[in-house]
Amino acid sequence: MEKVITIENLSKHYGRLVAVDNISFFVKKGEIFGLLGENGAGKTTTLEIIEGLRRPSGGQVKVLGNDITLNPAAAKRRIGVQLQSSAYYSYLTLWEILRLFGSFYKKDTNADKLLKMVNLADKANSYVSQLSGGQKQRFSIIASLVNDPEIVFLDEPTTGLDPIARRRLWSLIAEVKNSSKTIVLTTHYMEEAELLCDRVAIMEKGKIVALDETHKLVESAKNPYKISFVAFLDKSAREKIRKLGELEELGGKSAHFEIAFANQANMDKALDIIRGLNPEALTVSRASLEDVFVELTGHSIAEEEEEKEKDA
Amino acid sequence: MLNLFVANLKSLIRNRQLLFWSLAFPLIFTVIFGFFFGKNSTSAGTVVLINQSKSELATTIESAMTDSGLFTLQKENNLDASKALMKKGRANAIVVIPESFGQMTEEADKKVRLIYDPANFQASSIVNGFLGQFLTTTNYQIQGARPIYSVEEEQTVNGSFNYFSFVLIGLLGMALMNSAVQGLAISMSHYREDKILKRITTTPLASWRFVSAEVLARLVLNAIQVSLILTVGIYAFKADVPGDILLLLLFSLVGAILFQLIGFVVAAFSKTTDAAEGMATAVTIPMMFLAGVFFPIDQLPKWLYSIVQYLPLAPLLRIMREIAFGSAGIFDDPQNLVILFSWIVVALAIASYRFRLTDE
Numbered sequence: 001m002e003k004v005i006t007i008e009n010l011s012k013h014y015g016r017l018v019a020v021d022n023i024s025f026f027v028k029k030g031e032i033f034g035l036l037g038e039n040g041a042g043k044t045t046t047l048e049i050i051e052g053l054r055r056p057s058g059g060q061v062k063v064l065g066n067d068i069t070l071n072p073a074a075a076k077r078r079i080g081v082q083l084q085s086s087a088y089y090s091y092l093t094l095w096e097i098l099r100l101f102g103s104f105y106k107k108d109t110n111a112d113k114l115l116k117m118v119n120l121a122d123k124a125n126s127y128v129s130q131l132s133g134g135q136k137q138r139f140s141i142i143a144s145l146v147n148d149p150e151i152v153f154l155d156e157p158t159t160g161l162d163p164i165a166r167r168r169l170w171s172l173i174a175e176v177k178n179s180s181k182t183i184v185l186t187t188h189y190m191e192e193a194e195l196l197c198d199r200v201a202i203m204e205k206g207k208i209v210a211l212d213e214t215h216k217l218v219e220s221a222k223n224p225y226k227i228s229f230v231a232f233l234d235k236s237a238r239e240k241i242r243k244l245g246e247l248e249e250l251g252g253k254s255a256h257f258e259i260a261f262a263n264q265a266n267m268d269k270a271l272d273i274i275r276g277l278n279p280e281a282l283t284v285s286r287a288s289l290e291d292v293f294v295e296l297t298g299h300s301i302a303e304e305e306e307e308k309e310k311d312a
Numbered sequence: 313m314l315n316l317f318v319a320n321l322k323s324l325i326r327n328r329q330l331l332f333w334s335l336a337f338p339l340i341f342t343v344i345f346g347f348f349f350g351k352n353s354t355s356a357g358t359v360v361l362i363n364q365s366k367s368e369l370a371t372t373i374e375s376a377m378t379d380s381g382l383f384t385l386q387k388e389n390n391l392d393a394s395k396a397l398m399k400k401g402r403a404n405a406i407v408v409i410p411e412s413f414g415q416m417t418e419e420a421d422k423k424v425r426l427i428y429d430p431a432n433f434q435a436s437s438i439v440n441g442f443l444g445q446f447l448t449t450t451n452y453q454i455q456g457a458r459p460i461y462s463v464e465e466e467q468t469v470n471g472s473f474n475y476f477s478f479v480l481i482g483l484l485g486m487a488l489m490n491s492a493v494q495g496l497a498i499s500m501s502h503y504r505e506d507k508i509l510k511r512i513t514t515t516p517l518a519s520w521r522f523v524s525a526e527v528l529a530r531l532v533l534n535a536i537q538v539s540l541i542l543t544v545g546i547y548a549f550k551a552d553v554p555g556d557i558l559l560l561l562l563f564s565l566v567g568a569i570l571f572q573l574i575g576f577v578v579a580a581f582s583k584t585t586d587a588a589e590g591m592a593t594a595v596t597i598p599m600m601f602l603a604g605v606f607f608p609i610d611q612l613p614k615w616l617y618s619i620v621q622y623l624p625l626a627p628l629l630r631i632m633r634e635i636a637f638g639s640a641g642i643f644d645d646p647q648n649l650v651i652l653f654s655w656i657v658v659a660l661a662i663a664s665y666r667f668r669l670t671d672e
Binding site for chain 2: 052054076077085089090099
């Protein structure tokens with residue numbers, strides 16, 4: 001196994017604020033590595049230190065064998081970076097932007113090939129402002145590929161996209177991985193991380209609270225089995241179920257419940273009870289990455305987004 | 313870096329708003345000032361002559377007025393009609409030579425009448441001066457007297473220097489200042505807000521290359537700007553710029569570099585594009601009026617002059633005017649050069665210390 005990025009005891013302080021708190025991890029060649037966490041957990045700061053955009057307060061970061069603080073240019077030549085919500089020159093066409101950024105690496109970029117890869121060939125002579133949100137994100141990803149990099153960094157590549165555009169981007173990211181590049185991405189979306197990432201690290205307040213192969217992390221859930229159903233739940237049924245697993249009435253839709261179980265035997269018993277209630281809907285599933293995330297951080301990203309909206 | 317330079321040039325040329333402010337806007341100023349003060353504006357405009365006398369003297373006056381070149385002479389017969397012309401603003405003064413003027417008789421009229429509107433002081437004093445001098449000379453000749461005392465005139469500048477030529481150089485400086493300070497401050501903070509600067513730092517491109525390409529591309533625009541304004545001023549409105557045009561262009565670009573550096577400083581100290589726009593305006597507007605664009609600042613109260621003469625635009629304009637009118641060698645008084653280059657050093661120091669492509 002070849003490590004393309006190694007991070008040892010990395011810290012970043014802003015005055016008294018600790019943005020990144022003594023974290024260590026590595027990224028393997030050829031994998032998709034996901035950094036998950038709430039807003040302000042330190043994902044983007046960590047990413048930008050690795051990219052050489054910010055100086056670490058302590059610790060060491062090596063990218064492709066180069067110490068990023070001592071020799072940033074050597075690393076920058078071999079990585080590609082897509083920033084969170086980055087715009088490009090307003091008065092240059094897509095084709096010109098790709099060629100221009102390619103020239104920074106002294107590379108003769110094949111702009112046409114890159115544009116074709118994301119179905120933007122017919123937009124080669126358009127400005128970025130003339131693109132849709134999904135097209136902008138796709139363009140932003142190929143713009144990080146102009147130097148044929150060994151590692152590609154994607155900071156929240158699908159934030160703000162509609163479901164269809166998001167799916168198209170997922171297949172693009174998979175395609176990039178298949179061209180034997182390593183990808184490091186941050187995301188808000190657990191389903192996205194579960195689908196794309198070989199390994200994920202979950203960050204909370206500057207620390208890494210969990211790091212493993214994605215499927216192992218999902219399996220490590222305290223309550224790996226889940227039932228959700230829509231039915232009227234009388235008091236006696238409710239108490240019986242409470243003994244078997246963690247019952248939660250979901251907000252919003254009426255009479256919608258979810259139960260999480262530590263083992264399959266308890267789930268089977270609960271299923272018998274619920275079937276007796278003639279439920280209108282019944283779904284049996286496994287815990288997801290999101291459930292693990294909630295277990296680890298205490299609250300879901302959806303809740304946190306709500307809080308953020310309230311603040312705003 | 314060449315690629316970035318070319319890309320920047322393309323960006324500048326495709327940005328219509330920027331082109332308007334840096335090229336069309338100063339040109340409009342030039343044209344307006346040209347119409348007011350360019351070409352024949354030192355003349356008294358149209359002067360009406362009503363010559364009722366057939367005497368030799370009257371004819372001599374008439375032909376002298378025709379050839380003076382100080383005004384356009386229009387001959388009329390009717391005084392009331394001429395006054396009506398003056399009311400409508402078609403004539404600036406009326407000269408009446410009475411019927412008996414110049415006749416060798418005792419009761420003949422000895423006076424030429426000048427009718428003018430006191431509001432049009434410039435025109436009347438030109439005509440009055442001309443007629444007065446003509447008649448004085450005539451008086452001497454008749455009395456056989458020789459003038460003993462006279463005034464010897466000496467111009468500090470060769471050529472027919474006028475206000476338009478003065479203001480044309482001022483407009484050059486103003487155009488350079490506005491487009492460089494505003495243009496750079498706004499585009500840099502715009503680049504920062506759009507994370508273009510950050511995106512650049514993810515590449516191996518050195519910051520100084522990025523900055524140089526930006527500065528060079530804008531210098532090309534500045535050179536076009538200066539050439540355009542000078543061409544229109546000199547050829548369309550007959551501004552008199554006898555000096556070394558190439559040296560003038562060179563110092564225009566030195567000034568442009570100074571103002572671009574100031575633009576970087578403004579961008580470094582403002583967090584948003586709006587703030588940069590406001591701060592750039594706060595820097596340029598006082599200089600537009602206090603650094604000698606429209607009028608010579610040594611006419612200001614002494615205490616004010618002692619301050620504003622050091623504004624960055626002020627020494628630049630003094631140097632540019634010295635070059636343009638050939639009034640003095642630029643090294644005759646090195647103080648202007650010293651002030652100009654001190655500003656460049658200061659702005660460069662602050663810009664390179666404070667201006668960063670990223671937050672850190």
